Amino acid sequence: MYSLNLTNLPLMQSNQDTGSACTEYGDMATEKFRQEVFDGLASTPRRLSSKYFYDEKGDRLFQQIMAMPEYYLTKCELDIFSNKTPELFKAIVQDDEPFDLIELGAGDGMKSSYLIKYLQEEGVEFTYMPIDISGSILNVLNEKLRSDIPEVSILSLEGEYFEMLGKAASLSQRRKVVLFLGSNIGNMELNEAFEFSMELNKKLSTGDVILIGFDLRKNPHTILNAYNDKAGITAAFNLNLLTRINRELDADFDVEQFQHFQTYDPESGACRSYLISLLNQNVRIGGETISFVKDELIYMEVSQKFSKCEIKEMAQQTGFDFVGEISDSKGWFLDAAWRVI
Ligand code: AVI
Numbered sequence: 001m002y003s004l005n006l007t008n009l010p011l012m013q014s015n016q017d018t019g020s021a022c023t024e025y026g027d028m029a030t031e032k033f034r035q036e037v038f039d040g041l042a043s044t045p046r047r048l049s050s051k052y053f054y055d056e057k058g059d060r061l062f063q064q065i066m067a068m069p070e071y072y073l074t075k076c077e078l079d080i081f082s083n084k085t086p087e088l089f090k091a092i093v094q095d096d097e098p099f100d101l102i103e104l105g106a107g108d109g110m111k112s113s114y115l116i117k118y119l120q121e122e123g124v125e126f127t128y129m130p131i132d133i134s135g136s137i138l139n140v141l142n143e144k145l146r147s148d149i150p151e152v153s154i155l156s157l158e159g160e161y162f163e164m165l166g167k168a169a170s171l172s173q174r175r176k177v178v179l180f181l182g183s184n185i186g187n188m189e190l191n192e193a194f195e196f197s198m199e200l201n202k203k204l205s206t207g208d209v210i211l212i213g214f215d216l217r218k219n220p221h222t223i224l225n226a227y228n229d230k231a232g233i234t235a236a237f238n239l240n241l242l243t244r245i246n247r248e249l250d251a252d253f254d255v256e257q258f259q260h261f262q263t264y265d266p267e268s269g270a271c272r273s274y275l276i277s278l279l280n281q282n283v284r285i286g287g288e289t290i291s292f293v294k295d296e297l298i299y300m301e302v303s304q305k306f307s308k309c310e311i312k313e314m315a316q317q318t319g320f321d322f323v324g325e326i327s328d329s330k331g332w333f334l335d336a337a338w339r340v341i
Pocket of ligand 1 (some may be wrong): 062065073173182183184187227237246301302303
């Protein structure tokens with residue numbers, strides 16, 4: 001087994017040489033964050049991007065969300081990966097040809113480790129390439145896989161999805177199988193999800209396969225309950241972004257004066273979260289002041305739900321052949337396998 005954190009290496013190297021690479025990267029990330037916060041709050045309706053939910057506290061809150069009885073998504077996809085592994089295997093493996101198994105936003109690899117174990121047991125030759133923006137998460141994942149499945153070949157890629165996909169393609173000519181799990185695609189607006197899928201298609205080659213996790217449309221109460229928990233964990237998850245802005249962008253949001261509001265529209269399949277300003281208030285961010293009127297909204301996140309038909313249409317319209325679909329025992333969640341035409 002070998003394990004290499006490609007982007008870590010040059011960063012550590014230049015850091016030792018100049019002592020400044022990490023700071024520069026951090027400054028650039030903060031500047032991008034600041035710009036996106038200002039642009040989002042200047043738009044109508046005001047908005048903040050849920051991709052910034054995941055600071056240290058946000059990660060912890062998301063772990064709590066996944067463990068909530070109402071939040072079925074993780075349990076359903078875990079059901080697929082732990083109980084329907086042979087079906088996943090059939091959808092992604094072609095003959096005995098070696099391939100690269102790439103996971104976008106691998107996180108702790110809890111679900112994919114079932115598939116990795118199965119592939120290993122079946123004697124398939126593959127390299128697992130987890131891609132994540134967080135080097136520390138990749139290190140944890142590496143350690144975990146090393147101890148649980150010591151024979152597996154791992155190549156960790158730290159960085160943005162598309163950049164790292166390009167890197168993976170330049171490193172190996174093998175067929176690629178890309179995992180994009182957890183209904184992360186649902187956190188994009190529909191047009192962005194289509195663009196993302198087309199971009200993925202461009203980065204891959206004919207015959208490569210992607211496996212995408214979609215949350216299916218179902219009883220609207222079930223969906224709304226998953227995002228409107230009585231314990232207020234989802235509310236805290238949304239509000240935590242205001243605390244993050246206070247800390248990282250020198251702002252003074254009074255978090256108590258904003259309230260979480262969740263909607264689900266069964267016609268469009270969009271489950272959206274908002275924060276409502278509870279009074280007329282001024283918020284200072286850096287040197288700027290933003291005025292909120294009472295009941296004004298900040299749009300925070302979409303968690304899009306799909307029908308099987310909509311999923312097939314997305315595959316067709318973005319350059320893929322629909323290979324198969326594997327759903328959990330309740331039929332609430334689906335992992336779709338698409339092949340690049
Ligand atoms: C990460 N993502 C798929 C979650 C979702 O279901 O949209 C994020 C989340 N937001 C609130 N609860 C969970």
